[in-house]
Amino acid sequence: MKSNILRYAMLVCLSASAVTVSCSESKSGDTPEDPGKLTAITLTPSPLSLTVGQSAQLTAAATPATASLEGLRWSSEDSKIARAGDDGTIEGVAVGKTTVRAKCGDVTASCEVTVTAAPIVLEKIELSVSIASVATGKTLDVTAKLVPENAAVEGPVVWKSDDTSKATVDQNGRITGVAEGRTVISATLGSVSASCDIEVYSPAAVREFTFLQLNLWEGIANVNNGQEALIKQLAELKPDAASFCEFTSEDNARTILTAVAAELYKRTGIRYTYTCKGGSGTRGLLTRHPVLSTDAVNGNLWFYRTVVDFYGQQMAIYASHAYHMYYACYLPRGYGDGSSPYGWDKLANGPITDIDFILDREEKSGRTQIAKDLTADTRAQQAQGRLCIFGGDLNQPSHLDWTEAMKDKYEHNGCVVAWPISTTCYADGMKDAYREVYPDPVTHPAVTWPVNNKDARKETQWAAEADERDRIDFVYYRPDAKFAPKKAQIMGPSSMISKSAVVEDQFVDKAEELIEPVGGVWPSDHRGLFITFEVQFPQ
Template sequence: MMKKQLFIILITVLTISVQNIAKAQEFKVLQFNIWQEGTTVDGGFSAIVDEIIRLDADLIAFSEVRNYGQTKFNEKIADALAKQGKKFYSFYSYDSGILSRYPIIDHKTIFPEKDDQGSLYKAIISLKGKQVAFYTAHLDYKYAANYLSRGYHSSTWKKLEQPVLNVDSILKDNLMSQRDEAIKAFINDAFKESKQGRLVILGGDFNEPSHLDWTENTKHLFERKVAVRWSVPARLEANNFIDAYREKYPNNITHPGITFPVYNKNVDFKKLVWAPESDDRDRIDYIFYYPNPKLKFKNIAMVGPQESIAFGEVILEKTKDPLILPKGIWPTDHRAVIATFKIN
């Protein structure tokens, strides 16, 4: 009897140990558009801090870092987290930003912000015995050609006389942005990092939907009307980068993964509406990674309210998308995306 009890205890201890080791090798990546540093929403900055702690994020890619009032946002947010007993590392950036629970060995500007046409930064992070090249992107918001087929101008968002349904015209307009230039710079740099044996992960608000979403079987959804091979996600796929959300949830009807525009009850409704007579819901916030035998992608979910904006109204999403609801104030008009990875 005693031997049996000892055996059970030994098995229990070994099981717990194995589970703890597995968990120790996991880390979470959060893509978080913070809508002008949370300043658009009352209590937005504190909400950003609260969500990072609640979600237990390890690597955070910020979009819309502005450094208002001569402040350094990344330093400010790290200080606020430190007061909550959470140590994070960062560096100065503008437009997009990076926060890491693990030491940053080096960092570099890959695509500098100019005339509000987007930005892209890299941090080399020492994480659980491996080095990660972690990138953050906030790409050009103009020439948002996904609005054309919905009957709106891609840069002024004024109503057009009629929708643009010629795919070549849509893609030509799309290429007028600086998004492709930024992602080319990322790919060139990421390949160099991968060749050095570093793990490569990218989080970003691309301001561009995916060709994996705008397909023939979804033309009837979200007022799209056409199937489009959108440039930035398609270029990443062609270079073997993996769209984590579509990897986990390939069905673009049951899991559309909409991240914008999202309803926020704490904001003047007019600030949330871009195309009042159409449905401009899209998945524009992403986490990509480059395949590596040392890196295993485990899971992914969205974070934010269940309501979106369409036709100038509040729409309750009833999809099968995994969604973590806000605990309190939600600081933005985007849904965030959080992915769990494991180092092998």
Template sequence: MKNAIQFYFVLLLTTCLFSCRQAKTFKVMQFNIWQEGTVVPGGFDAIADEIVRSGADFVTLSEVRNYHNTRFCDRIIEALKKRGQVYYSFYSYDSGLLSRYPISDSVTVYPEKDDRGSIYKMITKIGNQEFAVYTAHLDYRNCAYYDVRGYNGNTWEKQTPVTDLDSVLFLNRRSVRDDAIACFIQEAQKDKAAGRIVILGGDFNEPSHLDWTEATKDMRDHQGLVVPWDVSTLLQKAGYKDTYRELYPDPVTHPGMTCPADCRNIALEKLVWSPEADDRDRIDFIIYAPFNGLALTDVTLVGPKGDILRGERISENTADPIIEPLATWPTDHKAVLATFSFK
């Protein structure tokens, strides 16, 4: 009898230790919702449906405007509840955050002012592990990648292409995107010091230096330029990882372009806001800080396979992994969905 009790005690202890060592998984979805899905007929319901289908634990939202005199995150949480899904959020504007786990704190890291972007943070837990999840929608003005392609990055009017690197970076730095990211990096230092896993999702309204490389300088109207875009460079120097480039490092075979995406649920003239200037770039990102036991296991685009190029619908011939929409696609951006494991 004594031996039997000892055996079962050892078995129970071993099972508990094995369970503790097993990796847990979580998903993050970056979703630019294009003015809350109000542009596309049925867009709001499509946002809710795509979130449910994604199975995301955290959803970082861009272009949250709180239309209809109601708070978008409150409305989408109610819509998700009707679909049998429970999420939590907090008041935000311009960017938003949803979590399957109760939120213990929220912080305005970079407040929205004059329509020039925002960054918010929430703190939550999965088991005993704390998370700091950030959402961003950065300044949409002074987009110098348009200047490179022959259009003003403020007015989107036609002009002579800017092909001098110093001029490109000068024009780009008229935005406040790098200011906002500097605030994120500073705030996230506190989270890392507290032992939290740090995740940032957002529409940065700026390409990545990992995409405008020597290999792509003669592609996609890069005008022969290799550009160290500010936001991605600042994040890399601070030690952050770009999920898409982590798993798909080649920007030629896997450009990962998220905007402008071809939403076939509305007329083309409503989809493009600057027909002659539209080109394709990766401006939606999920970024993370390396953390002991944290591993990125999968990342994919979510949305239509087609894109908009110079005001025309085109099909892409790339190796990018993509999950196509169930039905209506509610936005002119593709979303990004990343899966992580941690111990």
């Protein structure tokens, strides 16, 4: 019995020992885990630096390499600093630091992301001049302004002259005139560049300044190919300055003048710039010389002033367009002046020849203020050493044309009228450039409206049964010992409209007095003026 008990006890011990050994072997790896199980994730690059608005791709690598990253999810601890996309694209949002995590199952990896301010990109370079002139042997300093000024850039601005035989430029922007001609000076930094056109001239005792004046008839809207006609005329004449009026708006003026200036540069190689302002009819000015300032005069109602540098001599140039109502020169012709009670209709009781009544109606237009403002401003400009030229459609004749000798011409019906703009200007010493060259209105009437325009989309005349031809477009100047008109010409068709009929105008020397349309197309219902002034320079 004892022997059996002892034998049973030994079997129990042996069984217990076998169980213990089996558990121990399992823990030691005799039965290995899945070799493809994900144990770690590595993110590259890490850490990550971005600028605001910049994006970068984080790449996730599995350990072991055979492990699957299916179901990988990206997140940002602070998405206000950096956002994490589903594909690991990280975008910098705001300056700061945050942590981006990639998680797959219960395995997570993290990457510190630092976001800094984006470098400020250079948008453009602004030069102190767009066009300029310099005498041979003289220098001109041009400055380059970076926009924005705190842009992140590498290296200095690089200056270059396209034609060093005309002008050179050093790396400080100092231009030296070498020989007469034109060149382009450029300033470049990285991929950003700006340029200015430079004219090199030889000092001279006398120079010609050519000035063109023209009404553009509702922004050249009434003539087929009117803008092309204007460009051709300007390319042929190459005026130093051109005054325009009757744009429909400032936007219309900018659109036309921008296109015209660009095309003139292509065709002539001369860089024109422009100014424009609204008021009583939008006015504009093109010039091939540096613009120093543009200012309104008396609220800019009637005209404005642009100051240009003409080879060292400053010129104050005025562009004008006057109100067209109370057009009192229609009254002697038997038509209403456009205002109540007449309108533009033919007068039921015939022509009005009462001079005092005519002038009273004219005064209601307010146009006399043009002369008052002009004379006052030109005196002030002349006191600063500037030469003064005014151009515009004044919608009023001149006392120099409605004289005793002219009282029975152009249906003046015996009227001799001291029209107030011209009389006020002359009383203050200003002069009519055309009449200074051609003082006799009988031999040189130079009527400017209405022209016979074969390409017009509508009639140019307003008074169908009258001879309404008149000179209502002018170039005035303030006399100065340094300059005077040398030559005066009218521009446009040779024929006008009178009583609804085409009438060939009279000329003493047509080739000398009239500049006809280049290509045969004229952009206006008015003729224009082309005045050549002679300017004296101190030696």
